[in-house]
Amino acid sequence: MPNPQKIPCVVGKVCSHGHQVYTVELIPTRPIPRFYSGQFLHLALDVYDPSSFWPESRVFSIESSPSERDRLKITYSVIGKFTTRMESELTPGKQVWVKMPYGNFFIDSKSPVVLIAGGTGITAFASFLENCKESSENKILVFYGAKERSLLLYRDFLNESKKNKNMQTYYFIENDEKYLEDEIPGQLSVEEIFKRIEAPSLQKYYLSGPPLMLKYLTNGLQEKGISLESINIDAWG
Amino acid sequence: MDIRKEILELTRKYYKEKFGGYAYDPQKDLVHYAGRVFDERELVNLIDSSLDFFLTANRYAEEFENNFAEYLGLSNAILVNSGSSANLVALSSLTSKKLGERRLKPGDEVITVAAGFPTTVAPIIQNQLVPVFIDVNLGDYTYISERLAESISPKTRAIFMAHTLGNPFDLDSALQLANTHDLWLIEDNCDALGSRYNDKLTGTFGHLATSSFYPAHHITMGEGGCVVTNDDEIAMIARSFRDWGRDCYCSGGESNTCGKRFSQQFGTLPKGYDHKYVYSHIGYNLKVTDMQAAIGCAQLEKLNGFIERRKENFAQLWDLLSPFQDRLILPKATKNSDPAWFAFPITVRNDAGFSRNQITQFLESNRIETRNLFSGNLLRHPAFEGINCRVVGDLLNTDVIMNNTFFIGVYPGIKIDQIEKIADVFTRFMGGERG
Numbered sequence: 001m002p003n004p005q006k007i008p009c010v011v012g013k014v015c016s017h018g019h020q021v022y023t024v025e026l027i028p029t030r031p032i033p034r035f036y037s038g039q040f041l042h043l044a045l046d047v048y049d050p051s052s053f054w055p056e057s058r059v060f061s062i063e064s065s066p067s068e069r070d071r072l073k074i075t076y077s078v079i080g081k082f083t084t085r086m087e088s089e090l091t092p093g094k095q096v097w098v099k100m101p102y103g104n105f106f107i108d109s110k111s112p113v114v115l116i117a118g119g120t121g122i123t124a125f126a127s128f129l130e131n132c133k134e135s136s137e138n139k140i141l142v143f144y145g146a147k148e149r150s151l152l153l154y155r156d157f158l159n160e161s162k163k164n165k166n167m168q169t170y171y172f173i174e175n176d177e178k179y180l181e182d183e184i185p186g187q188l189s190v191e192e193i194f195k196r197i198e199a200p201s202l203q204k205y206y207l208s209g210p211p212l213m214l215k216y217l218t219n220g221l222q223e224k225g226i227s228l229e230s231i232n233i234d235a236w237g
Numbered sequence: 238m239d240i241r242k243e244i245l246e247l248t249r250k251y252y253k254e255k256f257g258g259y260a261y262d263p264q265k266d267l268v269h270y271a272g273r274v275f276d277e278r279e280l281v282n283l284i285d286s287s288l289d290f291f292l293t294a295n296r297y298a299e300e301f302e303n304n305f306a307e308y309l310g311l312s313n314a315i316l317v318n319s320g321s322s323a324n325l326v327a328l329s330s331l332t333s334k335k336l337g338e339r340r341l342k343p344g345d346e347v348i349t350v351a352a353g354f355p356t357t358v359a360p361i362i363q364n365q366l367v368p369v370f371i372d373v374n375l376g377d378y379t380y381i382s383e384r385l386a387e388s389i390s391p392k393t394r395a396i397f398m399a400h401t402l403g404n405p406f407d408l409d410s411a412l413q414l415a416n417t418h419d420l421w422l423i424e425d426n427c428d429a430l431g432s433r434y435n436d437k438l439t440g441t442f443g444h445l446a447t448s449s450f451y452p453a454h455h456i457t458m459g460e461g462g463c464v465v466t467n468d469d470e471i472a473m474i475a476r477s478f479r480d481w482g483r484d485c486y487c488s489g490g491e492s493n494t495c496g497k498r499f500s501q502q503f504g505t506l507p508k509g510y511d512h513k514y515v516y517s518h519i520g521y522n523l524k525v526t527d528m529q530a531a532i533g534c535a536q537l538e539k540l541n542g543f544i545e546r547r548k549e550n551f552a553q554l555w556d557l558l559s560p561f562q563d564r565l566i567l568p569k570a571t572k573n574s575d576p577a578w579f580a581f582p583i584t585v586r587n588d589a590g591f592s593r594n595q596i597t598q599f600l601e602s603n604r605i606e607t608r609n610l611f612s613g614n615l616l617r618h619p620a621f622e623g624i625n626c627r628v629v630g631d632l633l634n635t636d637v638i639m640n641n642t643f644f645i646g647v648y649p650g651i652k653i654d655q656i657e658k659i660a661d662v663f664t665r666f667m668g669g670e671r672g
Contacts, residue, residue, distance in 0.1 A: 003315075040496070051288075
């Protein structure tokens with residue numbers, strides 16, 4: 001991991017997706033350090049005095065591509081005090097601090113992968129998927145679930161990736177009555193996922209999403225004989 | 238904050254009063270072989286950092302690591318408390334289980350030289366690896382290229398050696414051999430910051446490299462050193478070895494930067510055991526303070542100027558001492574290199590008519606500092622007697638260095654009047670003056 005750096009940033013665009021889910025663009029005041037797809041940053045809302053301690057912060061997956069050194073993108077949903085503050089304070093022009101990069105949730109692009117994302121957990125894969133939009137050496141299966149169709153924030157983006165013949169995406173939607181061809185009713189489940197994978201025991205699995213989902217799917221994969229070495233979890237806690 | 242500004246302004250004044258206006262007095266002052274070169278900026282940074290009273294590595298350490306990595310064009314710079322610690326961390330990192338089959342294991346061989354500083358070799362022994370010694374050239378004091386290929390055995394796993402006194406070793410041969418035999422290459426760049434080989438900075442060729450910031454070196458922070466690498470996995474391992482061997486990579490005063498402090502499984506520990514106290518290596522505590530890094534930040538800004546001054550001093554000394562080449566072997570740069578010389582090494586020829594100790598005593602008595610080329614032959618020192626090692630061929634030149642070689646300074650603190658003094662003393666000695 002490259003040396004983490006603390007960098008002042010200015011909030012650029014803020015995009016509301018409804019249901020208190022937002023995507024925020026941050027403009028760093030100097031080029032950001034090298035990072036890898038799947039890594040994350042810490043965001044602090046309070047003023048940081050470099051001679052003192054780092055203020056309260058939260059972690060967010062970096063959605064922008066590692067090739068972009070002058071822009072950062074994160075997505076969050078309002079679920080607690082800090083993200084409530086973010087909702088009210090993150091407006092264009094506000095100065096914030098980030099420190100980055102962190103994390104070792106790297107996706108091994110040298111082998112076939114199964115990516116399983118719940119809600120905003122998809123952001124952990126965003127940077128990787130951005131690089132695979134046109135093509136990839138190996139097969140990529142994406143299983144992406146949300147409570148409602150409108151919360152599948154990356155659907156348009158993933159649809160653009162259809163050019164990549166090695167990538168196949170399935171959407172799980174919990175609350176709806178009618179479903180499209182590539183949609184599966186209900187929550188993400190190992191049973192449904194395995195119906196769509198050839199040779200499940202030979203795959204590498206990458207999971208990102210809410211803690212309960214991660215626990216449920218990890219247990220499910222293990223019950224199906226998948227070893228923990230083949231399961232990579234972007235877990236927070 | 239006004240008080241702080243006032244303190245820093247007073248610091249600038251203090252510098253001028255205490256250190257400003259120094260003039261070399263040839264009748265009284267030593268011509269040092271090395272020393273710290275600084276102005277009010279180092280002093281101001283030091284006081285500024287002390288007023289933060291963060292004490293452990295913080296903003297200045299972060300700034301230094303980032304700027305130092307950028308200077309070398311690498312992604313990782315890991316500050317430690319000395320160049321020797323950097324060597325220890327660098328080599329120990331390659332023993333990590335995280336590297337799987339690539340890791341160095343006890344009994345693996347590491348090619349090095351005996352004509353150098355002990356702490357290039359000590360980490361090899363400390364990690365239960367086997368040093369393999371090859372001889373060096375006189376004049377450039379780096380390994381004899383032909384000997385390198387001869388030194389390979391089925392157990393050879395790494396090359397770890399220094400760019401002696403700033404002079405790059407034959408990196409073409411070392412890289413070729415490393416690639417052919419899948420060896421680790423570690424550059425001890427402690428004496429060679431700013432040196433170039435094939436127009437590329439030394440310290441950027443190997444899997445890892447080390448720097449020293451002891452006052453004698455190209456830049457200083459008092460005590461300090463750095464491990465650099467472009468390999469992010471190795472960098473994480475190196476930080477772990479530096480920071481007690483812990484798995485957690487939070488900086489001092491930070492917690493849970495990974496976001497998984499209480500949710501991971503390690504070894505047979507209970508799931509969720511506090512990541513801050515999970516240890517993945519048998520490590521050390523080799524960190525710097527922010528005060529040291531603060532000095533380093535000011536020094537780093539001056540590095541290019543320092544390098545130029547070293548090269549100028551070296552060139553001037555070479556011109557002034559070249560008439561004595563019949564009795565002295567003067568230093569020469571390795572092929573394809575542009576050294577940022579640490580010092581000016583000289584070997585007294587066997588038929589010179591005087592000994593190394595005679596000339597160094599004369600120089601010292603005339604207030605010109607000299608040093609031997611560190612250990613000379615490391616294998617002849619008490620600590621290294623009987624170590625488990627292999628010697629390829631002989632170490633004849635290494636013994637010549639032990640008996641006949643010394644160096645004088647080229648550091649930026651040496652000005653033209655001191656260079657002229659050095660030349661004058663040499664001329665007097667060569668003219669037969671003794672005592």
